[in-house]
Structure formats: structure tokens, C-alpha cells
Amino acid sequence: MAARPPTLWAAVAPVLVGGGLAADDGVFRWDVFAVTMAASVLINVGVNFANDASDARRGVDSAERIGPTRAVGSGLIPARAMWGGVAAAFALAAACGIYLTTVAGWPILAIGAASLIAALGYTGGPFPYGYRGLGEVFVFLFFGLAATVGSRFAHDSAAPLDAWLLAIPVGMLVTAILVANNVRDIDTDRTMGKRTLAVMLGRPSTRHLYTVLMLGGFPLIALYAAAGWTPGLTATAVAATPLAIPPVLTVYRETAGPPLIRALKGTARIHALVGALIALGAVL
Numbered sequence: 001m002a003a004r005p006p007t008l009w010a011a012v013a014p015v016l017v018g019g020g021l022a023a024d025d026g027v028f029r030w031d032v033f034a035v036t037m038a039a040s041v042l043i044n045v046g047v048n049f050a051n052d053a054s055d056a057r058r059g060v061d062s063a064e065r066i067g068p069t070r071a072v073g074s075g076l077i078p079a080r081a082m083w084g085g086v087a088a089a090f091a092l093a094a095a096c097g098i099y100l101t102t103v104a105g106w107p108i109l110a111i112g113a114a115s116l117i118a119a120l121g122y123t124g125g126p127f128p129y130g131y132r133g134l135g136e137v138f139v140f141l142f143f144g145l146a147a148t149v150g151s152r153f154a155h156d157s158a159a160p161l162d163a164w165l166l167a168i169p170v171g172m173l174v175t176a177i178l179v180a181n182n183v184r185d186i187d188t189d190r191t192m193g194k195r196t197l198a199v200m201l202g203r204p205s206t207r208h209l210y211t212v213l214m215l216g217g218f219p220l221i222a223l224y225a226a227a228g229w230t231p232g233l234t235a236t237a238v239a240a241t242p243l244a245i246p247p248v249l250t251v252y253r254e255t256a257g258p259p260l261i262r263a264l265k266g267t268a269r270i271h272a273l274v275g276a277l278i279a280l281g282a283v284l
Contacts, residue, residue, distance in 0.1 A: 002071035011044035013275025018151025020279025027156040039096035046089035053082040054123035133197040144171015169217025173271040176213035184260035233281035
């Protein structure tokens with residue numbers, strides 16, 4: 001439960017896209033793909049563990065919170081054990097990174113180290129940027145750009161234009177996952193002094209931001225393919241657009257926890273689906 005399985009799709013999509021683009025270029029390696037996927041998921045799990053423990057330490061998980069139960073805040077897992085889980089997840093991710101470094105060189109190690117530092121700083125450390133409205137920026141940069149381009153780079157030490165371009169819609173959708181989470185918690189976060197971007201913008205503007213992030217990537221995917229900047233069949237990902245409409249409508253209409261939790265899970269599934277369709281289009 002503490003790993004938050006519904007959100008782990010955020011770690012899968014960029015690796016699928018990077019692998020698909022590597023296959024299109026004829027440089028795909030199964031060992032690199034598997035290890036990159038493991039590293040990405042482990043970092044996401046570590047982030048979720050650290051967020052759970054840090055929020056509990058700062059006392060921001062109140063009884064009024066409408067999201068899923070937090071393991072440390074509810075007393076299900078001691079804080080020390082959770083931090084042990086963080087260390088284990090990050091240690092395994094680091095081992096994966098060392099292997100990938102032997103294939104693609106030191107930039108992989110740099111990306112991994114920066115990702116781990118950013119993960120710990122989200123709600124921990126002296127400047128928890130997740131409490132200062134910067135969470136979405138870092139998620140876009142690390143789970144979007146760095147994860148997608150890094151996943152492609154890991155195969156042959158190359159970062160072609162198509163990886164950078166497709167990292168943008170991938171990053172938009174993964175950021176939408178965080179926005180869906182924060183718009184759900186906006187009232188309790190405001191009460192507890194947790195200044196997420198949603199708290200700063202307010203519910204109406206956050207809903208607009210979520211809509212842009214959910215739907216804005218599809219025209220980009222189509223444009224890239226039409227211009228020949230990315231493999232033509234990656235445009236098949238646009239077929240997922242109708243599936244993005246129900247979560248958007250839910251976020252606009254609802255304020256209660258259960259429907260917004262479903263919207264969050266739906267957002268994560270759409271992110272994974274779009275990543276899979278982009279990857280499949282690149283391979284074909």
C-alpha cells in the first residue's frame with residue numbers, strides 16, 4: 001500500500017518510449033530495457049516511501065485527509081522501517097544504475113544520482129520543494145524528460161531528437177498524475193500548511209492545468225509524427241484521447257475523495273497506455 005501501486009505506471013511509460021525509440025533505431029537491448037525498467041520503478045517506490053515518511057514527520061497527514069491511507073501517518077509502519085524501505089529501494093536502483101553505466105557511460109550515473117537527490121528533496125530535507133509549489137516542475141523534468149531521454153540513452157549512449165520531443169507529452173501526462181493527487185488534497189493541504197501548486201493556484205485554476213496536461217500532449221504527438229520528427233506510427237497514441245475525457249470531467253465536477261482517487265488511477269493508466277502506444281508505433 002505504501003508503494004502506491006496505481007502510481008507506479010508513471011515509471012513504466014518513459015521506459016517503454018525510450019525502448020521503442022531504441023528499437024526503431026536498431027539499437028534495442030533487452031538487458032538494458034529490463035534493468036532500466038527496474039531502476040525506474042524502484043526510484044518511484046523510493047519516492048513514495050520517502051513521501052509517506054516525510055509527510056508523517058511534518059504532521060501533514062491529518063485524520064481529515066481524503067486520499068488513500070498513509071502507512072506511517074496511520075501507524076501501520078514505523079517511520080524507521082519506512083526509511084529502511086527507502087534505503088533498500090534506492091540501493092537497488094543504484095545497483096541498476098551502475099550496470100547501465102557500464103553500457104552507456106557516466107551520464108547515466110549522473111541522471112540517477114540527480115533523480116535520487118530530487119526524490120529525497122520532494123518532501124524531505126531543508127527545502128522540501130513539494131511544499132513550495134515546485135513538485136510539478138520536478139516531476140516533469142525527472143519523470144518526463146530525464147526518464148524518457150535517459151531510457152533511450154541507456155541503449156547506445158545516444159539522445160536523438162525524437163526522444164526529447166516525445167519526452168514532452170510523456171512529461172505532461174506524468175505531471176497530470178501529481179496534479180490529480182494535489183487537487184484531491186487541496187483543502188487538507190491548505191489547512192495543514194502544505195503549499196502545493198494546487199493550493200497556490202486554487203481549485204479552478206488547478207483543474208484548468210490538469211486539463212492542459214491531460215489533453216495538450218496529443219496534438220504534439222500528432223504534430224511530431226506529421227512533420228517526420230518522430231516515427232510516423234507513434235501518432236497512433238492520439239487514439240487514446242477519448243479515454244482522457246472522463247478523468248478530466250471528474251476532476252472538474254467532483255471534490256470528494258473516492259471519485260478523485262479513481263481519476264488519479266485513470267490518469268496513471270492513460271499515461272501508461274500512451275507510452276505503450278508510442279513505443280509500439282516506434283517499433284512497427
